[in-house]
Amino acid sequence: MASCDFCVVRNRAICSALEGAELAALNAIGRTRTVEPGESLIWEGEDSILVANVIEGVLKLSSNTEDGREQIVGVVYPSDFIGRPFGGTSGHGVTALTEAKVCVFSRGDFDAFAHEHPALEHKLLERTLGELDRSRRWMLLLGRKSASQKLASFLVELSERLSGNGCAIDAEKPNRRTITLPFSRQQIADVLGLTIETVSRQFTQLKQDGILELPSRREVIIADFDALVAEAG
């Protein structure tokens, strides 16, 4: 019943490399589970013992400085892959932001399976290369952008990654989009390398500029997407 056949990310996750019997074999070593908001799947610094595919929900990857401040180093969405296959310890924790459904594998099982299935490794490689590109773009943001550029960039990327899952584009005005944030203000600050106060101030600034509307804490209406893109620098 927990068959991959009904999996909503079946065609987008790395599993799309597999068919029939092979898919069934992968299915046999994995199991699905849900993760509650705030619950962690992997802890920073621990030996990497499990890997997973995200089926539903949003999770953060985060590291902490010695003095306890957090930096979110990645955000994963449905069909993304989580964990560190092939040895090593995880340099960051993985924690659910929303209720999430994931398909988990013990790392040993997954490593062995991957070795036997080059097509799966190939998909994983493509995904990892994409993730590396994304994280490098993020380094440009963290190193060189101002607070307002950071927030604007964040909202632009978020609206793209949430398409269909928490981001609605107005059919008549493609320039207008509604987002349901999976992040608290503090978490946005931790993504952008800012403080919560600065994030809050940038939100009100963008609202006053007429670029955003903020009906509630977790909802953002991008009233002028083009202007937001311009602001992103």
Place this chain on the structure above:
Amino acid sequence: MASCDFCVVRNRAICSALEGAELAALNAIGRTRTVEPGESLIWEGEDSILVANVIEGVLKLSSNTEDGREQIVGVVYPSDFIGRPFGGTSGHGVTALTEAKVCVFSRGDFDAFAHEHPALEHKLLERTLGELDRSRRWMLLLGRKSASQKLASFLVELSERLSGNGCAIDAEKPNRRTITLPFSRQQIADVLGLTIETVSRQFTQLKQDGILELPSRREVIIADFDALVAEAG
């Protein structure tokens, strides 16, 4: 004559996945070339048309903001892999910092070859996962560390990556290391997301603290490695 048999990174680069005839086949589609300091191999935003292995030297991966400020998003050393296989455009340029020797492949050739050789793809996957880990550690640095922590972290990582190739450890005092920088002050600033003036001030501060000695612009003696690690936060 340009045989892989004599290649100094033969056992560390992704080529180590191959033997005999397969290695010869890879050799047949690649060629070695040298790149002068400041010369670019790949430009930001262009279609990814070539990939390469680094044999010798140090190169930077960099992106620019719209207003022309630069962020170095990665630094590659001998045995590292360069480029974006499997489609997509390169999000960053690749430019030599020192004179460098690389083994280049046209991307199309490499992609096709990789598809036929899972062991090679596996090596590339492991390397890419490692690079992703490194870039995420760098995000913590960019987002959450102070200028002095940034410079200290940078020097610590550099001394580790240059071991044997520009970093000498004093046999009697393992706490003392001599580095020949492949970076100008401006480039260090571009790595750390700082300005050249701030980098310069942090250098003089570390010198005054007795942690560094600066015999010349391109030489750094870490007089107290442990203290530097502590400073890195």
Place this chain on the structure above:
DNA sequence: CGGCAATTTGACTATCCTCAACAGGGGTGG
């Protein structure tokens, strides 16, 4: 020895952080 570029230093400024108080709103218990 001169010239040029890289780096350092200095003075001032701006951005973002810190600390503190206040507001809102969602949920709970009366």
Place this chain on the structure above:
DNA sequence: CCACCCCTGTTGAGGATAGTCAAATTGCCG
């Protein structure tokens, strides 16, 4: 159903860190 409370977020004032602009210095090369 309403009042209250607590948590999250907002706003304000002041301060610190790093950025900007400008000038001085170093050292590298011919």
